[in-house]
Amino acid sequence: MKVTIKLFASLRAGRFDSEQRELPAGSDLAAAITAAGVEAREAAVVFVNSRHAEPARPLAEGDVVAIFPPVGGG
Amino acid sequence: MGAGLAEFLAASARGGLLPWQAEQEAAARYGAGAREVEAAALGSGLMPSRYARNAGTIGLAGQARLHAATVVVAGCGGLGGYLVELLARLGVGAIVAVDPDSFEESNLNRQLLATVSSLGLPKAEAAARRIREINPAVIARPVRAILDSRNAPAILEGADAVADGLDRIESRRDVASACAALGVPFVHAAVAGWYAQATVQAPGSRAVEELYGPREGAGVESDLGNPAFAPALAAAIEAAETCKLLLGLGRGLAGRLLSVDLLAMESAEFPL
Numbered sequence: 001m002k003v004t005i006k007l008f009a010s011l012r013a014g015r016f017d018s019e020q021r022e023l024p025a026g027s028d029l030a031a032a033i034t035a036a037g038v039e040a041r042e043a044a045v046v047f048v049n050s051r052h053a054e055p056a057r058p059l060a061e062g063d064v065v066a067i068f069p070p071v072g073g074g
Numbered sequence: 075m076g077a078g079l080a081e082f083l084a085a086s087a088r089g090g091l092l093p094w095q096a097e098q099e100a101a102a103r104y105g106a107g108a109r110e111v112e113a114a115a116l117g118s119g120l121m122p123s124r125y126a127r128n129a130g131t132i133g134l135a136g137q138a139r140l141h142a143a144t145v146v147v148a149g150c151g152g153l154g155g156y157l158v159e160l161l162a163r164l165g166v167g168a169i170v171a172v173d174p175d176s177f178e179e180s181n182l183n184r185q186l187l188a189t190v191s192s193l194g195l196p197k198a199e200a201a202a203r204r205i206r207e208i209n210p211a212v213i214a215r216p217v218r219a220i221l222d223s224r225n226a227p228a229i230l231e232g233a234d235a236v237a238d239g240l241d242r243i244e245s246r247r248d249v250a251s252a253c254a255a256l257g258v259p260f261v262h263a264a265v266a267g268w269y270a271q272a273t274v275q276a277p278g279s280r281a282v283e284e285l286y287g288p289r290e291g292a293g294v295e296s297d298l299g300n301p302a303f304a305p306a307l308a309a310a311i312e313a314a315e316t317c318k319l320l321l322g323l324g325r326g327l328a329g330r331l332l333s334v335d336l337l338a339m340e341s342a343e344f345p346l
Contacts, residue, residue, distance in 0.1 A: 008342060009269040009335055010294045017338075044293070045285060045331070047344050052284070066344065068333060070286070071264045071271050073295030074153040074241035074305065 001025050001061040005036045008068045011043075023059065030055035032065045044070035079104045079111070080118045091123045097211075109167070112211035116141055124209065125165055136321045137165055141211070143320045144168040146229060146236045148221045148249050150197040151175070152300055153263060154239025155186035156309030161237070162205040164317060168213035171201035172221045172229060173239075184302040220245070226252035235319055237312050238262045243286050243293055250275055250282035259328075261315050263308035267298030268337035270308040273346060274315050276328040281346045285331065303336060 006018045021035045033043045033055065045068040046053055059065070079100060086096035097111045106114070115122055116138040121129055125137050132140065145166050147157045150173035161169055176196050181188035187200045198216035205214035217229055221240075226249065230236065236253050238261060240246050246262065253260040253275065260275040262282050275281040311332070318324045334341045 008333055010267060010298060012338075041289075042294075044287070044289060050344055052344070052346060066342075068271075069266075070243060070289060070293035071266045071269055071295065072241070072243040072246065072286075072293030073264060073266045073298075073300045074149055074151055074239055 003032055003059055004064045006066045011069050027059055029053055029057045042069055043067045079114050083115050083120055087120045091126055092120045093123050108210040140165045141167040143234045144232050146170040146233045147239050148172050148236055149239030150201040152184045152305035153309045156306055157237045157239050158201045159186055160313035162208045162212050169205055170215045171198045172217040173197040174220045184300055184305050222248050223252040230256055230258055233258050235259045235316050237316055247283050247286055254280055259319055261312045263312045265300055265304035265308050266293055266295035270304045270334045272311045272332045274326050274328040
């Protein structure tokens, strides 16, 4: 199945802004994060189709995944 | 004193605006403080001249509401220095500036109150001094402490909002949790490098704890550092959100995460 992965802020550096990835049917969000080359600890806030989601959430064809790094400075 | 003060102020106003000199004269003549004079002016329909350029956006009634409000600025560093500046100029009537630290050289790249001459001085005291320099009608209360869930009930007493000037994820979770327990809105922002994020945690919401989850350790700011533009931008967003909260205006960021990327010059918004 195809999913669109969008990276934000510093996660784009050396990776991409937005790309489609082919994942095995039944893959979960954690698999999409791995497919984007993002380590689990780097993915602080993740949305699927603009809804906050946990790594175990199953994905479906056409889902849009948005991944943000942890931002905590002041 | 009340009627005499009001008459004096009315006679001193020019075109509905009250010059600072008249406020000072009124204070001396009636033995009142700057705050009391400003309250009397706003209560009798006079806008202090310092707020002339607020008038079209905030209005007299709004200015009076801001004057009656108390905002806690949690952390007086990169975000907090700008927050203190903006909230004092806006005319928020009482600002509680909380920070345990003193200025050091690495603060000079971004922290408004960090100057060569303020190195070594406590940030909370510097914030209070700056507030009094800008606007003597604002109550400035410095607190040299780490705001946390234990001291929050005392420090947040009477607060209408808490503005996030913190610099650690753990502190934000703790203060946001305390705000949730006390029913005080928490106006959040955080920065790293070219990037800023902001949201508003309304009373009854746990948005900031949900946003960060149980994560340990620092965010990407530990690698990227914090140049000046992201905290200045994020603090301006926080000040606008705080103003909207206090006045009940516009569409706030509650329930939404705003993310700004100054490198790509893009913003994105997601529901929380």
